[in-house]
Amino acid sequence: MPVRIAIGLAVTVVALAVAGRRFYWITRLVRSGQPAPERWENGVLARAEAELTEVAGQRKLLKWTVPGTAHFFTMWGFTILLLTIIEAYGDLFDKTFAIWGIGHTAAVGFLEDFFIVAVLAALVVFAVIRVKNEPARRQRESRFYGSHTDAAWITLAMIAGVMITLLLYRGAQVNTKPDQFPYGWWAFASHVIGSALHPLGSGVNSVLATLFLLLNVAVIMGFLVFVAHSKHLHIFAAPFNVAFSRRPRALGGLNRTPDMDMENVSEDTVFGVGLVEQFTWKQMLDFVTCTECGRCQSACPAWNTGKPLSPKLVVMSLRDNMFASSQRLLHQPRATAGEEPAAAQTVEVETLVPFTIEPDVLWSCTTCGACVEQCPVDIEHVDAIVDMRRYEVLMESRFPTEAGLMLRNIENQGDPWGLGQAKRAEWTDVLDFEVPVVTGTIPDDVEYLYWVGCAGALDERARKGVQATARMLHRAGVTFAILGPRESCTGDPARRLGNEYLYQEQGKLNIATLGEVGAKKIIASCPHCFNTIKNEYPALGGNYEVIHHAQLLEHLVQERRLVPGDGYQGKVTYHDPCYLGRHNRVFEEPRTVINAIPGATNIEMKRCKERGFCCGAGGARMWMEESIGKRVNMERTEEALGTGADVVSTACPYCMIMLDDAVRANAKEDEVRVLDLSQLVEESMLAGTGALRTGSEGAISPGSPEADGE
Ligand code: SF4
Ligand code: SF4
Missing domain, CATH: 1.10.1060 (Fumarate Reductase Iron-sulfur Protein; Chain B, domain 2)
Known part of the structure; x- marks a missing residue:
């Protein structure tokens, strides 16, 4: 057996044994986890879509433009350059080897060289980013703080080694076996290297071709072993993880609903x-x-x-x-x-x-x-x-002791503050129309059940948003009723805190009530209630058509059943509630509503939509002390204040409370107001044309001359 084959195979066998052992060990570790039968329910199409967008398309990485693009070319470089690995092994045995069906076509030669150069360019970008950010990397603000960054240098060096040995091997081939390297100048980079090596003569080039071929194989195998033992394991693990991920994303409802019987x-x-x-x-x-x-x-x-x-x-x-x-x-x-x-x-x-x-x-x-x-x-x-x-x-x-009170209140009184069911309809007292409270079943002429939520029903500030929503729905001719004292906490705070038992008890209670009243279409004002009823109650047997009031407002505005007027003039910045935006993808509807208000100028915060920054209340944090670091609501509100807006608008009672607290803590309450989207729409109608053109008696119906803007 020729020496080159012996060396190439020996290196390969040892590396495959070491890496294979590690992969086997990791696979056994992963398989020792609990069953997750739902992960096999993803259809083939869903998995293919996930692989195409997340792995092949690098969707999320490309949001980070420069490093994302560099990673895109590196990932695709490794994929395309698998061809060169096959060619290298073929070359060990047969110098005329060509991949069956592809051969030595010009397109293959070009693609291979293009990606060798692209990967080398990407490595330079990575290296520059790393050098530039090296001092900052040790700071908490860096996203690499706490990562194994030293290993990243080894990775860059090894990938560079793969590319450089490949180029040198191909360049030497150009000078030694033109018949077996027939890509012509399509393999442009190899030919440039070949030109540089040409003066050494064909004998030396022949030796170099073998040397760099073996070095290329050795570096690839070394890299494989390194990957198996480092965070770069993701090269192999990521496609599997994406294939078994929750589609379209692991947000909204929680994944597991354990049996709490x-x-x-x-x-x-x-x-x-x-x-x-x-x-x-x-x-x-x-x-x-x-x-x-x-x-x-x-x-x-x-x-x-x-x-x-x-x-x-x-x-x-x-x-x-x-x-x-x-x-x-x-x-x-x-x-x-x-x-x-x-x-x-x-x-x-x-x-x-x-x-x-x-x-x-x-x-x-x-x-x-x-x-x-x-x-x-x-x-x-x-x-x-x-x-x-x-x-x-x-x-x-x-768990934090202060959260215990919240759990007891939900258990005993049906709301996190312990104010009791009797107060749940009090918010309707200020309305100049009657909101039906369902006692038996929802009447046939009532379209929606309005799920008010604990904060909306019981907190003084949040009530204003709910009252405005009710008035807007009434003006637009939307029929709705409430459960009043029969509504109870959805259980969201208990669930996010970890008290699954209490959540399921609340869920079963509410689903029973909703069944008794015959609820089918539900409007929710609180994104947490919206998320729980829409995404989590189905696992407990409750299935409804659920809409958030921001979505309904948008619908009513689009249909011109609500016509915002010019009663509000000013700058608005919209804060995305996490459970409405990121968890449920309601990003555009609230903005459509704001943009429909003639006097409102919408100014986006830097962290908005998918990148929106939390108000600090979710995950039951509302009921826990926040004694470490800066308060989350202060951070968010400072960003909102930085826009120069005079209204911070949102569509969540908890966000309203958190942001309003922070505006006051900044002593800005005389300059900046925190308003629910409904309040903003209502304010625009108060002194403007909208108030004249819509009303409880005269809501504009679709298709009317007014609705058509005539
Ligand atoms: S979990 Fe890991 S891979 Fe995902 S964003 Fe965080 S650091 Fe990156
Ligand atoms: S607070 Fe941090 S860890 Fe928790 S969900 Fe938000 S980003 Fe993730």
Whole structure:
């Protein structure tokens, strides 16, 4: 056997054995997770679409223009250059080797050379970005803070090694076997290198061709081993993680709705996740797929305001814990947190919280979903965080004490403040029309049930938004009724805090009530209620057509059943509520409404729509002390104030409360008002034409001359 074949094969066999062993180990670790049968429900089309947009199209990465473009060319470079790897191995055995069906066509030669150059250019971009940001990398503000950045230099060097040896090998080939390198000048870069090597003569070039071929094989194999042992594992893991991701995204409802029926509970039942093996295999796949890019971290409101929570560091810590627990995961019977997993093991198993994830990390999350939105490999942080919260609340009774009051209030009074059901219809007292309170079933001539929500019904500031919404619906001729005292908290705060039991109790209670009254079409004013009823109640058996009032307003404005007037003149900035925007993709409707107000100038904050910044209330944070770092609502409100707007508009009672608090803390309440979208529309109609043209008696119906603007 020729020496070149022997060396090439020896290097390959050793590398494949080392890398294969590692891949096998990781696969076994991932498979040791809990079943996730729903992950097999993604249809072939959904998976193909995911691969096309997220992996092939690099959709999320391309939002970060320069590094995203560089990554796009690197990823595609490696894909296209698989051809050169096949050619290199073929060349080991047969110098005239050509890939069957493709051969040595000019297009192949051009594509290969184009991507060699593109990848080298991308490496230069990566290197410049890294050098430029190197000092900042150690600062908390950097998205790479906490990442293994030294390994990234090794990666850049190895990829450069692959490309350079490939170019030199091809360049030397140009001079030694023109018949076997017949791409012509289509392989432009190889020919440039070939020209440079040409003076060395064909004998030396022949030796160089073999040398660089073997070096190319060696660097590729070295890179494979390195990838298997580093965060660059994502090169292989990401396509699988994306294929099994929740489509279209892991936002909206939570993924798992565990069986909370106490009749099915045994001593061994574990609620939530206390040990890493209680995560599903898909969540474990998430952990090994993380690229440590830090895009989630840079978007996280908790991290941005000085809290210890970084979604990236959470994922990295869980991955480290998973690797460190490999003995237990692979060789021992399943353990229960806090117990010895097997008689032979003497070390008690430490629960994830507080030993791997600090409590302040866990409880800082607002479940805003900014991390999920940004992650280029579709990691599902929010579900993992809530899973760990469930364990803490249901198994250990460990959670911030102040949140306990909220849970007791929901349990005993049906709302987080404990104000009681009797007050739930009081907000209608100021209205100059009657809002029917359903006692039996919803009358046939009433189209919608208006789900007011706890804050809208009980908080003085939030009530104003709900009252304005009711007046706007009434003016437009929308018929609606409310449940009044029969409405109870949807359970969203309890669920996000981790008290799944209380959530499901509330859910069952509300679904029973909705069934009794015959609700089919529901308007929700609170995005949290909207999200829960629309996306989470179906798992408990409640299925309804749910619309948020911002969507309905947009519909009414588009149909000219509501005609905003010129009663409001000024600058508005719209704050996207996380559970309306990111979680449910209602981005454009509120903006359409604002843009329909003649005197309103809409000024966007830098962090808007998909990148909107949380108000700080979600994830039950509304009912927890915020003693670490800067208050999230202050950070957001300062951004809003920075736009120079005189109205901060939103469409969520919790956002209203948080933003209004922060405006007051900035002593700006005389200059800037926080208004619900409905209030803004109503204000525009008060002194303007809208008030004259719409009204409880004279709502403009579609198709009328007024509606057509005549
Ligand atoms: S959901 Fe929001 S607060 Fe929680 S980790 Fe993700 S970005 Fe941070
Ligand atoms: S979780 Fe996703 S966004 Fe965050 S660092 Fe990892 S790959 Fe990047």
